[in-house]
Amino acid sequence: MNVTVSRSPKLAVKAATKVYRTASGDFMALQHCSLDVHRNEIVSIVGPSGCGKTTLLRAMSGLHGLTEGEVMLDNQKITGPHPDIGIVFQEANLLPWRDLDANIRFPFEIKRERPDRQWIEHLLHSVGLDGFGGKYPRELSGGMQQRAAMVRALALKPSVLLMDEPFGALDTFTREEMNRLVESIWLDTRTTIVFITHSIEEAIFLSDRVIVLTGGPGRVAREYPVRFERPRSSEVMATREVFDLTNAIKRDIVGERESRLNGSAPQREATS
Numbered sequence: 001m002n003v004t005v006s007r008s009p010k011l012a013v014k015a016a017t018k019v020y021r022t023a024s025g026d027f028m029a030l031q032h033c034s035l036d037v038h039r040n041e042i043v044s045i046v047g048p049s050g051c052g053k054t055t056l057l058r059a060m061s062g063l064h065g066l067t068e069g070e071v072m073l074d075n076q077k078i079t080g081p082h083p084d085i086g087i088v089f090q091e092a093n094l095l096p097w098r099d100l101d102a103n104i105r106f107p108f109e110i111k112r113e114r115p116d117r118q119w120i121e122h123l124l125h126s127v128g129l130d131g132f133g134g135k136y137p138r139e140l141s142g143g144m145q146q147r148a149a150m151v152r153a154l155a156l157k158p159s160v161l162l163m164d165e166p167f168g169a170l171d172t173f174t175r176e177e178m179n180r181l182v183e184s185i186w187l188d189t190r191t192t193i194v195f196i197t198h199s200i201e202e203a204i205f206l207s208d209r210v211i212v213l214t215g216g217p218g219r220v221a222r223e224y225p226v227r228f229e230r231p232r233s234s235e236v237m238a239t240r241e242v243f244d245l246t247n248a249i250k251r252d253i254v255g256e257r258e259s260r261l262n263g264s265a266p267q268r269e270a271t272s
């Protein structure tokens with residue numbers, strides 16, 4: 001299946017600069033960082049640790065403001081948490097005293113909205129959690145908790161889902177299973193997804209584009225289109241093309257990291 005993306009950006013980060021004011025002085029985590037995410041796209045953001053990925057995602061979600069620049073959703077400036085943007089973090093952050101159903105209901109209670117029960121049942125079924133509504137977080141595995149966190153975010157029918165290393169703490173097999181799940185949810189909903197990960201393989205499997213961020217301070221270094229059809233089979237993921245793409249992205253990240261450590265500017269080729 002081919003991905004059809006509209007060319008007007010769903011989400012646009014424009015010259016984002018973020019300075020953290022700390023006790024030991026100001027720290028610039030992002031500087032003039034710009035990128036567009038198109039409607040129905042899955043875009044992954046990769047880059048060396050500390051390059052500003054989470055800072056960027058938090059700005060996209062409206063969880064924190066920017067020092068300069070702006071983030072636009074459907075051409076409207078984001079000024080705070082937005083009902084059309086869902087977020088999934090590395091930690092599932094389920095409330096331990098509430099069962100799964102009550103956790104999923106929680107955002108609706110805050111917003112004083114009635115949950116769409118049928119949609120939630122559909123989501124629970126698609127992530128393999130039907131029948132688990134009465135279970136408490138401690139009774140669920142890490143993978144199940146993360147699936148529940150995805151249901152909680154998608155229950156509100158956001159048009160954008162931001163995911164910050166959501167599967168970083170899971171074992172390889174569970175992680176692959178979760179990647180397939182994100183793919184199938186996307187095929188079902190076409191939700192625009194921005195996905196932060198340290199795994200290049202995960203980024204390639206999921207994305208229409210992989211954006212490499214460079215640090216010190218954070219900016220877009222390069223982006224790679226990923227043009228394989230979905231669903232992406234393990235045969236496709238084992239091709240030479242994927243191998244070469246993985247290595248190219250890896251070289252970029254290592255190069256960026258090393259040039260930062262050596263204090264020199266990295267060599268950049270033209271964006272493919």
Ligand SMILES: Nc1ncnc2c1ncn2[C@@H]1O[C@H](COP(=O)(O)OP(=O)(O)OP(=O)(O)O)[C@@H](O)[C@H]1O
Pocket residue numbers: 020021022027029047048049050051052053054055056
């Ligand atoms: N609240 C904060 N106050 C001060 N500095 C911060 C704050 N949050 C992040 N930073 C700094 O900003 C830089 C970018 O952090 P950020 O968490 O965005 O990077 P990251 O690319 O997501 O890292 P990782 O891949 O390790 O999760 C880091 O140097 C970090 O120490």
